[in-house]
Amino acid sequence: MSEQAGPTQSRLLRGVHRTVTGLHPALESMLAALIGLLVGAALMYMWGFNPWKAYWALLRGAYGGSYEWASTLARATPLILTALTFSVCVRAGMFNIGAEGQMFMGAMAAICVALFKMPPGIHLIVGLLFALIAGAAWSIVPAVLKITRGVSEVISTIMFNWIARWLALYIAIFILVDPSRAEKTLTIPVSARFPILVRGTDFSYSFFLAIFAALVLYFVLWHTTMGYEVRAAGLNPTAARYGGIRNKRTMIVSFLLGGITAGLAGATVVMGMPPSYAAFGGGAFPELTNIGFDGMAVAMVGRNHPIGIIVASVLFGGLNAGGRVMQFYGSNPVPLEMVRIVMGAIVLAMSIPELIRLVPAIKSQGERLIATLRRHGRPASKEGSA
Amino acid sequence: MKRLLVVALVLTLGLSVAGLAAGKVAVVLDVGGRGDLAFNDMGFKGTDQAAKDFNLQMVEVQCATGADYLPNMRNLARTGEYDLIICVGFLLGDALAAAATEFPNQKFAIIDVDYITGPNIMNFVFRENEMSALVGALAAMSAAQHGYTTAGIVLGIEIPVLWHFEAGFRFGMDWGLKAYAAHEGTMPAVNLLYTYTGTFSDIALGKAASEAMLAQGAVGIYNVAGPLGVGDLEAVTEVHDNAGTKYGPPYYYGVDADQDWMGNGMHGIASGMKRVDTACYMAVEAVVNGTFTPGVTSLGLAEGGVAISKVRDMEEFIQYGIGAGQIAAADAPAITYNWVQNRLTVADWIWDAVALLEQGILNNSIFVPTASTGAEIATVRAQYTLGAP
Numbered sequence: 001m002s003e004q005a006g007p008t009q010s011r012l013l014r015g016v017h018r019t020v021t022g023l024h025p026a027l028e029s030m031l032a033a034l035i036g037l038l039v040g041a042a043l044m045y046m047w048g049f050n051p052w053k054a055y056w057a058l059l060r061g062a063y064g065g066s067y068e069w070a071s072t073l074a075r076a077t078p079l080i081l082t083a084l085t086f087s088v089c090v091r092a093g094m095f096n097i098g099a100e101g102q103m104f105m106g107a108m109a110a111i112c113v114a115l116f117k118m119p120p121g122i123h124l125i126v127g128l129l130f131a132l133i134a135g136a137a138w139s140i141v142p143a144v145l146k147i148t149r150g151v152s153e154v155i156s157t158i159m160f161n162w163i164a165r166w167l168a169l170y171i172a173i174f175i176l177v178d179p180s181r182a183e184k185t186l187t188i189p190v191s192a193r194f195p196i197l198v199r200g201t202d203f204s205y206s207f208f209l210a211i212f213a214a215l216v217l218y219f220v221l222w223h224t225t226m227g228y229e230v231r232a233a234g235l236n237p238t239a240a241r242y243g244g245i246r247n248k249r250t251m252i253v254s255f256l257l258g259g260i261t262a263g264l265a266g267a268t269v270v271m272g273m274p275p276s277y278a279a280f281g282g283g284a285f286p287e288l289t290n291i292g293f294d295g296m297a298v299a300m301v302g303r304n305h306p307i308g309i310i311v312a313s314v315l316f317g318g319l320n321a322g323g324r325v326m327q328f329y330g331s332n333p334v335p336l337e338m339v340r341i342v343m344g345a346i347v348l349a350m351s352i353p354e355l356i357r358l359v360p361a362i363k364s365q366g367e368r369l370i371a372t373l374r375r376h377g378r379p380a381s382k383e384g385s386a
Numbered sequence: 387m388k389r390l391l392v393v394a395l396v397l398t399l400g401l402s403v404a405g406l407a408a409g410k411v412a413v414v415l416d417v418g419g420r421g422d423l424a425f426n427d428m429g430f431k432g433t434d435q436a437a438k439d440f441n442l443q444m445v446e447v448q449c450a451t452g453a454d455y456l457p458n459m460r461n462l463a464r465t466g467e468y469d470l471i472i473c474v475g476f477l478l479g480d481a482l483a484a485a486a487t488e489f490p491n492q493k494f495a496i497i498d499v500d501y502i503t504g505p506n507i508m509n510f511v512f513r514e515n516e517m518s519a520l521v522g523a524l525a526a527m528s529a530a531q532h533g534y535t536t537a538g539i540v541l542g543i544e545i546p547v548l549w550h551f552e553a554g555f556r557f558g559m560d561w562g563l564k565a566y567a568a569h570e571g572t573m574p575a576v577n578l579l580y581t582y583t584g585t586f587s588d589i590a591l592g593k594a595a596s597e598a599m600l601a602q603g604a605v606g607i608y609n610v611a612g613p614l615g616v617g618d619l620e621a622v623t624e625v626h627d628n629a630g631t632k633y634g635p636p637y638y639y640g641v642d643a644d645q646d647w648m649g650n651g652m653h654g655i656a657s658g659m660k661r662v663d664t665a666c667y668m669a670v671e672a673v674v675n676g677t678f679t680p681g682v683t684s685l686g687l688a689e690g691g692v693a694i695s696k697v698r699d700m701e702e703f704i705q706y707g708i709g710a711g712q713i714a715a716a717d718a719p720a721i722t723y724n725w726v727q728n729r730l731t732v733a734d735w736i737w738d739a740v741a742l743l744e745q746g747i748l749n750n751s752i753f754v755p756t757a758s759t760g761a762e763i764a765t766v767r768a769q770y771t772l773g774a775p
Binding site for chain 2: 074
């Protein structure tokens with residue numbers, strides 16, 4: 001993507017860009033993580049917490065043993081899937097912000113299996129099918145809008161997130177509601193749950209579904225013609241079209257693949273996370289909210305590569321699991337607010353290399369958006385020469 | 387003499403507990419988290435107070451997402467160091483039920499949940515309908531006094547716990563209107579406006595809902611959505627700023643904590659307090675005294691679990707606010723002054739009538755309906771329509 005950075009790009013940015021992209025990706029990530037950890041340490045020190053003790057708690061809580069590893073991987077599972085949603089569309093040259101909404105739809109669809117009985121296993125597979133169909137269906141509308149009307153997928157997917165959130169709340173409160181417990185939906189029966197892998201933790205077989213999805217996407221993107229076309233269209237749509245690639249098809253394909261993984265992410269939460277196996281409309285979905293957005297950060301840290309995403313999700317899951325422990329471990333409890341600031345610093349630092357790499361694409365998105373707005377009249381006139 | 391002995395015994399016991407091993411208590415909060423000036427902060431306050439009084443170490447664990455509920459409880463219980471783990475909020479119910487089965491030797495307490503059975507769990511629930519009835523009666527009567535035509539409640543997500551508030555408020559308004567008719571001779575027409583905003587976090591939605599109600603002539607807004615009260619109060623304050631009025635209607639009715647001090651005490655006239663702190667304190671006290679009793683403890687007016695805010699509550703919460711850095715000590719007298727001035731805009735006999743209703747509930751001569759299911763709230767809504775379906 002950096003190759004197409006035009007003369008419009010500022011010299012400074014180009015310099016930073018070249019320096020950063022010149023490093024080996026793994027080295028680059030380690031450097032970024034180090035910077036993030038140092039910023040986090042400085043912040044904790046400034047507010048009177050002992051950074052070393054806190055980081056020790058984080059490390060212990062994330063990777064200190066089998067229980068901790070299981071907690072980390074359990075948290076990583078849905079994030080792998082929503083990260084795939086974002087990354088497959090980035091590979092196709094688009095910014096699909098809609099994982100959150102597609103994930104909500106997938107979760108609601110999966111809960112529908114509570115309405116009927118089936119043999120174990122088959123019940124689970126039917127639920128997953130429901131979820132991936134719902135996720136894909138929810139991603140189709142922004143894709144079609146983009147292809148037929150040129151609607152920016154950034155805007156349409158963000159809007160669709162809100163529609164999905166409120167629609168899911170409506171479904172959870174009025175349709176799939178548990179009559180005896182109005183705050184939550186029906187409970188997914190045992191026959192449709194992912195079995196727990198490590199007793200006494202949240203770690204279930206859903207993890208393998210996420211890994212499987214990542215491997216499948218890797219295979220599709222790098223070892224099939226369709227994947228080649230998707231990536232080619234992402235690198236340079238004009239050249240791809242000249243080369244005979246139907247860009248509209250690659251857009252639809254990447255959106256559908258993204259919708260499927262996001263839908264499955266919703267399913268892994270409601271079908272794989274003890275103890276409730278339900279969604280809580282009465283708490284505005286504390287268990288689902290932000291999984292789609294966190295997935296975007298995981299995708300950035302994982303360089304929008306399926307294998308990178310698996311590695312990044314282990315880091316993210318670790319930050320989450322370790323962050324819980326930081327709150328009470330030893331003589332230096334760190335309140336959740338500070339834990340989240342530190343996590344934010346680490347994640348931000350680690351996302352920066354990929355963010356910089358995406359600058360040209362983000363910029364062309366913005367320019368296209370402004371051009372569209374200008375074509376349709378008033379609001380853009382203020383932006384002037386942007 | 388006997389009493390002296392008991393006191394001495396309790397003191398030595400208390401000291402020996404403190405001396406032997408300063409125990410540990412943990413409080414687990416759900417995703418709402420601290421800073422709501424209501425439910426979660428009250429949970430913290432009560433546990434913190436108990437920890438100080440009984441010389442225990444306290445840790446607070448919040449949840450960033452719903453996926454943290456059970457892991458947080460497991461993490462704490464696994465250490466085996468905690469004498470008691472208090473879970474604040476009904477959303478933690480399922481996770482606690484699982485954790486309590488996995489760790490049978492760990493004592494737990496939970497607020498707002500009544501369905502978890504087990505020898506190691508105390509469930510605390512509140513009869514929110516009782517204090518909401520008092521707030522409703524106050525709102526209806528003061529609306530009639532000032533010629534307002536409606537009174538508003540801004541609620542959070544439509545869950546059974548919130549139906550208790552709504553049912554009580556409806557009954558209270560109805561009772562208040564009848565009391566007004568008995569006193570003044572004419573039946574006033576004051577209607578109810580209520581909105582379930584669907585959120586316990588979006589302050590802007592609270593403000594928007596309040597503005598809509600105030601535009602329809604609401605005498606005040608009863609906040610039943612924790613932090614949304616900040617937005618409710620903002621809307622009320624703007625009405626006063628635009629009209630150039632200082633005290634009087636529209637009023638703000640706080641919830642959970644005594645929120646009367648918010649906004650310098652200018653418009654918060656009374657709060658429907660749900661003493662989550664009392665429940666947390668009771669739980670810790672029970673563990674310390676060895677009187678831990680599994681099952682459900684229901685707290686109402688009679689137990690001091692719910693109340694309408696009074697002078698002593700105002701003092702307590704101003705002190706607490708100063709301690710927490712939310713109120714500057716120098717502002718305290720002005721806040722109290724404003725609050726008293728604002729309260730004086732409601733006729734004395736109305737305050738007496740509210741006190742009468744409180745007495746009636748306390749001595750069981752007045753029964754306040756409640757609702758925990760969709761069918762029950764439908765019945766209450768049908769019985770006390772108040773112009774609102």
